[in-house]
Amino acid sequence: MDKTITFKIDGVDVKGCPGQTIMEAADKAGVYIPRLCYMKDLTPHGSCRVCTVKVDGRAQAACTQPIAEGVEVENNTDELNEKRRNIIDMFFVEGNHFCMFCEKSGNCELQAVAYRLGICAPKYPFQFPDRSLDATHPDIFIDRNRCILCGRCVNASRDVDGKSVFEFVGRGANKKIAVNSDTLAGTNMSVTDKAANVCPVGAIIKKRVGFAVPIGKRLYDTQPIGSDIEVTKS
Amino acid sequence: MSEKLFQIIKKACESCGNDRARLMDIVIAVQKNCGAVTIDAMELIAKQVKVQRVDVESVVSFYSFLSKEEKGKIVIRICNDVVDLMKGADNIAKAFSETLGIKVGQTSADGTISLEYTPCIGLSDQAPAILVNEVAITNLSVDKAKSISKALLSGASPESLTKEFGDGNNSDELVRSMVKNNIVKKGSVIFVERVAEAGLKKAITLKPEDVISIIKSSKLRGRGGAGFPTGMKWEFTRAAKGNKKYVVCNADEGEPGTFKDRVLLTEKFDMLCEGMAIGGYCIGSDSGIIYLRGEYSYLKAFLENKLSKRKKASLLGKSICGKNGFNFDIRIQIGAGAYICGEETALISSCEGLRGDPKTRPPFPAQKGYLASPTTVNNVETFCSVARIIEKDAAWYSVIGTKGSTGTKIxxxxxxxxxxxxxxxxxxxxxxxxxxxxxxxxxxxxxxxxxxxxxxxxxxxxxxxxxxxxxxxxxxxxxxxSRNILEIVKSYLEFFVEESCGYCTPCRTGNVLLLNKIEEILEGKGEPSDIKYLEDLCSTVKVTSRCGLGQTSPNPVTSSIRNFREVYEAVLKTNEDGRQPTFDIKASLEVAEALQGRKSVIY
Incomplete structure (x- = not known):
């Protein structure tokens, strides 16, 4: 790594190396860019659009946009945070989310980003879609009501586990996660797979471990999501 | 699992070299032969081309002409585009529905006929129109719809429904279609008498760099709508590293109300191929692909015959026009009903046998396109313009039109x-x-x-x-x-909701929410603050969507608010009782009243 790229996020100089995305460079520099579908070490999906930033005035997804010398990135602005809240609201109304009794509550990235951005209740009308569950697998169940179509399980199963258990089917509002068999039990999915450990929400849940962590000790109970990134700020 | 199905699939896969990237051709062939791509069929295809079953399901479930459930041997697709609706498509649908005894969306009990709606099929100039399998029937009336239904019920073939042929090549024995060209105004670039292949023959006497520089100084911009300078695109693609490069023609015009490429394909196909070959010469590519929208399948045999004629005439294939080392061939990739595939990276995905999801950019197709090779994707009209520009010259061309927009537009x-x-x-x-x-x-x-x-x-x-x-x-x-602006906006939003690929959140859900609100307003439940609600939502969808579809899909709303604000203001009113107009207290109490067995005392 012999070349350094310098650019600005919200007016502050950030350094990175060629090939890095804005998200990677920002994380390293301790600047939190809200995100949902992005997960370190997985191919960026660029689908949730929560990490939308403006690069020299042009909207781009920070998780897929490479850094470039001298560009000015807007991140923590009222305009972008408003749009991010709108997108988060869309997630809440397009699916059926029930934070108050969801196993993932307190550890859920959707919930945590919503809190961090100051959402108390979505402003859009609930769509109440009819979505299916799959509890056939002995160790894992899928609840599509809570799926946000981030693609993490698809990518992890294909790229890390080498199994391609998951893929998207349908399009538009009918897009959903499908498995490589009639049911999850019919696939070669294992609870130790990467794909079983990447869901940001309560859509892929491990059986028999729900509610194991008491309230107060959950991931996002005491500090907002992104705090771990901001810690690295010097 | 029947032996017959296995044989059909084996043949379809083998004819595509069991190549995963040719999955579109495979599933389309299976759909055509079996009326569906069932789960069993997916399993067999997956084994044959060495992918997972869910990968095949992912593709099949994406395209509206493909289905898991069996459809009728004859599928009637009624175009419900706004223009068709204006010309009475609703009554046409009703006539079909009544005569056939099935609702739109259903298949007859004996499995012979399915009836569906489909968005714009590129025949708005002769609406209302339908597709019966691949046969286009235009200028329909209720009476015609009834007689077609009766004919089909008594066993007539879709082909037999065409009684008279349209003008020009529509009457060619390989087209045999009643579609008309309706060329009303001819200009100086495309619809003009010219010496065939003059552009191509001239191009090969020049260096590729010089041909590109002619296109650059002609200031030709992409005719698909985005307007990217063609010469620059070709320069990038030429400069990109890669042994194999591709020239792709976007013949997937799906924008409601557009049908110019249909006419260009019918009447100016040689000019298009000439332009593509020039493109191949410029960027250093020996392979072209024409992505033909599924709705134009009726042209496929005709176009393929044209391609083989060009090969025989040494206008395609090896050493084109006798130029040693200049090899270029074209294949046609047929689509299967997905507007999003007109987006260039989605089109590439589809050509690769994938769902028509747009790709992450960067990298752009010029660097990494079809099968990760440098690729230029240009519109039908752009390629035709190129042929003419090289034939004449940049100076001739660049004085046509305006300073920033040279040439003609169809x-x-x-x-x-x-x-x-x-x-x-x-x-x-x-x-x-x-x-x-x-x-x-x-x-x-x-x-x-x-x-x-x-x-x-x-x-x-x-x-x-x-x-x-x-x-x-x-x-x-x-x-x-006489037209209702809000109804028009609603219809177009329905179109975008139907055609969003669903990859990114703002487009997948934002368009649904826009449609919800417009419907509410049309029902008289709008309030003045809805304008701001719509504007905010439009802005989020436009700014944050991943591709051109979502970045432009709110335009019917934003431009109608801007230019027809009075239409909104006329129906957006504050509720007299101070409640939200969307809240109907009486309707809300109905369930409780039914349970109680009495009416509300207060309301």
Missing amino acids: LSVSGDCSKPGIYEYDFGVKVSDMLKDAGAKDTKAVLIGGPSGQLIGKKDFGRIICYDDLATGGSIVIFNS
Whole structure:
């Protein structure tokens, strides 16, 4: 790594190396860019659009946009945070989310980003879609009501586990996660797979471990999501 | 699992070299032969091309012409585009439904006929129109719909429904279609008598770099709508590293109201191939792909025959026009009903046998396109223009049109006018002049560039069509004063909701929410604050969406608010009782009243 790229996020100089995305460079520099579908070490999906930033005035997804010398990135602005809240609201109304009794509550990235951005209740009308569950697998169940179509399980199963258990089917509002068999039990999915450990929400849940962590000790109970990134700020 | 199914699949896969990247051709062949791509079929295909079953399911479930459940041997697709609805598509649907005894969306009990709606099929100038399998039937009336239904019920083939052939190549024995060209105005670039292959023959006497520089100085910009400079695109693709490069023609015009590429494919296919070959010469590619929208399948045999004729004439294949080392061939990739595939990276995905999801950019196709090779994707009209530009020269071309928009633009004009059809204008034509030529009277609104363009009103009819003022890929839809603007907006939003690929959140859900709100307003449940709600939502969808679909899909809303605000204001009112207009207290109490067995005392 012999070349350094310098650019600005919200007016502050950030350094990175060629090939890095804005998200990677920002994380390293301790600047939190809200995100949902992005997960370190997985191919960026660029689908949730929560990490939308403006690069020299042009909207781009920070998780897929490479850094470039001298560009000015807007991140923590009222305009972008408003749009991010709108997108988060869309997630809440397009699916059926029930934070108050969801196993993932307190550890859920959707919930945590919503809190961090100051959402108390979505402003859009609930769509109440009819979505299916799959509890056939002995160790894992899928609840599509809570799926946000981030693609993490698809990518992890294909790229890390080498199994391609998951893929998207349908399009538009009918897009959903499908498995490589009639049911999850019919696939070669294992609870130790990467794909079983990447869901940001309560859509892929491990059986028999729900509610194991008491309230107060959950991931996002005491500090907002992104705090771990901001810690690295010097 | 039947042996017959296995044989069909084996044949389909083997004819594509068991190549995973040819999955589209495979599933389309299976759908055609079996009326469905069932789970069993997916399993067999997956084994044959060595992918997972869910990968095949992912593709099949994406395209509206493919289905897991069995469809009738004959599928009637009624176009429900706004223009068709204006011309009575609803009554046509009713007539089919009644005569066939099935609802739209159903298949007859004996499995012979399915009835469905489909978005714009590129026949707005002869609406209402339908597709019966691959056969296009135009200018329908209720009576015709009934007689077609009866004929099909008594066993007539879709082909036998065509009684008279259209003009030009529509009557070619490989087309045999009743579709008409309706070329109303010919210009100086495309619809012109010219020496065939003059551009190609001249190009090969020059260095590829020099050909690119002619295109650059002609200032030709992409005719699909985005307007990217063609010469620059080719320069990038030429400069990109890669042994294999591709020239792709986007013949997937799906923008509601556009049909110019249909006519170009029918009448100017050689000019298109000439332009593609020049493209191949410029960027150093020996392979071209024409992505033909599934709705234009009726042209496929004709076009393939044209390609083989060109091969025989040494205009395609090895050593084209005797030029040693200049090899270029073209294959046709057929689509299967997905508007999003007109987006260049989605089109590439589809060519690769994937769902028509747009790809992450960067890298752009010029660096990493089809099968990760440098690829240039250009519109049908762009390639035709290239042939003409090289034949004449850049100086000749660049004085046509306006300073920033050189050359001519082919418009597909339809809606409320007496002369719908194809118009080739020099760039810079005034909307009012175009309306006059088209025989439009009492015009209230004009949609420039289809629903992803702008809906303009009278005050803008003095503006001109060009990239710097009113940009358009060519779709022009005219509405007279009898039309309901909000209904039009609603129909187009329904289209975008149907056609969003669903990859990114703002487009997948934002468009649904926009449609919800417009429907509410149409039901009289709107309130003044809804304008701001719509504007905020539109802005989120436009700014944060991943590709051009979501970045433009709110345009019917934003441009109608901007240009027809009075239409909204007329129906958005504050509720007298101070409640939200969306809240109907009486309706809300109905369930409780039924349970109680009595009416509310207060309400």
